[in-house]
Amino acid sequence: xxxxxxxISVLAMTLSFSHTSQADNFxxxxxxxxxxxxxxxxxxxxxxxxxxxxxxxxxSCDQCHPNATNxxxxxxxxxxxxxxxxAVLGEMINWCIMNPLEGEPLALDDxxxxxxxxxxxxxxxxxxxxxxxx
Amino acid sequence: xxxxFSRRDFLKRTAVVAAGALPLTNIEIAFGKNxxxxxxxxxxxxxxxxxxxGNKFVRNWDRGLIRxxxxxxxxxxKPDFVFYGGDIAxxxxxxxxxxxxxxxxxxxxxxxxVMGEHDYYVDLGDYxxxxxxxxxxxxxxxxxxxxVLNSILTYEKWMHQKWDxxxxxxKQMARLDNPHGQPFMVGExxxxxxxxxxxxxxxxxxxxxxxxxxxxxxxxxxxxxxxDAEQVQALLKPFDKATVIYGHVHQIQYNQIxxxxxxxxxxxxxxxxxPKSYVQKDSYMPKLTVEMNRAxxxxxxxxxxxxxxxxxxxxxxxxxxxxDNTNRIVAFDSKAGHPADKDFQYKxxxxxxxx
Numbered sequence: 001x002x003x004x005x006x007x008i009s010v011l012a013m014t015l016s017f018s019h020t021s022q023a024d025n026f027x028x029x030x031x032x033x034x035x036x037x038x039x040x041x042x043x044x045x046x047x048x049x050x051x052x053x054x055x056x057x058x059x060s061c062d063q064c065h066p067n068a069t070n071x072x073x074x075x076x077x078x079x080x081x082x083x084x085x086x087a088v089l090g091e092m093i094n095w096c097i098m099n100p101l102e103g104e105p106l107a108l109d110d111x112x113x114x115x116x117x118x119x120x121x122x123x124x125x126x127x128x129x130x131x132x133x134x
Numbered sequence: 135x136x137x138x139f140s141r142r143d144f145l146k147r148t149a150v151v152a153a154g155a156l157p158l159t160n161i162e163i164a165f166g167k168n169x170x171x172x173x174x175x176x177x178x179x180x181x182x183x184x185x186x187x188g189n190k191f192v193r194n195w196d197r198g199l200i201r202x203x204x205x206x207x208x209x210x211x212k213p214d215f216v217f218y219g220g221d222i223a224x225x226x227x228x229x230x231x232x233x234x235x236x237x238x239x240x241x242x243x244x245x246x247x248v249m250g251e252h253d254y255y256v257d258l259g260d261y262x263x264x265x266x267x268x269x270x271x272x273x274x275x276x277x278x279x280x281x282v283l284n285s286i287l288t289y290e291k292w293m294h295q296k297w298d299x300x301x302x303x304x305k306q307m308a309r310l311d312n313p314h315g316q317p318f319m320v321g322e323x324x325x326x327x328x329x330x331x332x333x334x335x336x337x338x339x340x341x342x343x344x345x346x347x348x349x350x351x352x353x354x355x356x357x358x359x360x361x362d363a364e365q366v367q368a369l370l371k372p373f374d375k376a377t378v379i380y381g382h383v384h385q386i387q388y389n390q391i392x393x394x395x396x397x398x399x400x401x402x403x404x405x406x407x408x409p410k411s412y413v414q415k416d417s418y419m420p421k422l423t424v425e426m427n428r429a430x431x432x433x434x435x436x437x438x439x440x441x442x443x444x445x446x447x448x449x450x451x452x453x454x455x456x457x458d459n460t461n462r463i464v465a466f467d468s469k470a471g472h473p474a475d476k477d478f479q480y481k482x483x484x485x486x487x488x489x
Contacts, residue, residue, distance in 0.1 A: 070407035
């Protein structure tokens with residue numbers, strides 16, 4: 001108990017005397033590193049989305065969804081009326097892969113699935129979340 | 135919501151058309167029934183026939199074209215001719231062009247063709263022209279002057295740079311949202327040809343121009359755009375009535391700029407979202423256009439289709455036949471002086487939100 005109290009008081013003193021240590025801010029180097037990692041996956045997603053899947057019929061996502069439009073990632077999860085249940089975006093992506101693309105579905109944690117979703121969300125950046133919207 | 139429109143309904147409605155009640159004849163009454171100059175033609179576009187390997191082609195795209203051909207053959211009155219608006223092929227391969235033409239050979243009317251970028255960029259149109267002839271030409275029919283342009287050219291320097299394979303160039307152009315894409319243009323040589331062609335035509339002759347890309351500027355990022363659109367429009371300006379009909383956009387658009395009416399066509403293959411649904415960039419959809427419903431991907435023909443077009447007093451009415459969506463009629467409204475949707479234009483009834 002005493003130890004806890006003294007820790008708290010040390011913390012309080014530190015906070016009151018040193019403005020810069022108020023929060024453990026991320027460094028510019030961290031932010032750049034993490035953003036680079038994210039953008040490399042977005043770039044991979046863009047490639048997968050534009051013919052990078054190994055589906056035999058060669059149809060690609062961008063043929064119907066230029067710049068990943070008309071996917072509305074901000075509305076998921078939502079009641080996907082055609083599936084009769086609430087679905088996450090990855091399930092609809094797999095529906096597209098299995099039907100117009102006549103391919104094999106991806107595991108929801110497949111790196112290509114992560115990449116496709118990263119690209120779709122990135123192209124939709126700035127749009128308000130609207131889960132459930134139609 | 136989408137109103138299912140089954141094949142059976144279509145046949146029924148076609149039978150009604152044949153009986154002379156709806157919808158074709160209604161339009162003719164509104165604009166002058168029994169005008170001997172009235173005629174109609176059909177317009178099919180953007181089939182994107184895709185060869186997988188050998189004799190295997192993408193089924194979905196084949197089905198769209200097969201259906202359009204079958205339904206066009208049911209038209210009564212029979213169309214005077216059929217226009218094909220470009221992009222028969224996905225990658226311009228001879229096998230794709232030939233397979234598309236084989237399906238189109240089922241049409242029981244003469245067919246005229248327009249060049250699309252998916253037909254062109256693998257060999258700069260060589261195979262297409264070998265099969266179908268010139269990429270720009272004109273003819274007269276029942277007092278209307280028809281002109282076909284190849285509007286999908288781009289900078290000579292880019293087209294003729296050193297490419298390892300023509301297919302590399304095609305793949306650059308085949309990607310609609312390519313950030314390194316090149317703008318479409320008619321080009322100086324064809325504009326000069328058009329000027330000469332039109333100089334022989336009296337200005338009260340109704341003029342109908344076909345191009346693959348819109349001869350107006352909507353969204354450059356997807357080439358819903360022709361770079362020298364204004365220069366082409368200037369050549370059409372002296373005519374009393376001019377109409378431009380284009381493919382490429384896989385959606386319903388229409389507009390009026392001065393004396394020129396613009397009408398787009400559906401694709402038989404797949405629909406595209408309206409450019410405004412790409413939130414990172416601005417686009418310029420004509421205010422006049424009442425958008426079509428968002429496509430339901432679970433019905434693979436939804437928001438795809440073909441058109442029949444009737445001409446009366448020199449303007450066009452487009453009847454959009456949409457297998458899994460409510461059919462649409464965009465007819466020239468002579469009082470308003472622009473194309474208008476027969477059902478939606480003045481009713482404040484809009485299509486589903488596009489966002």
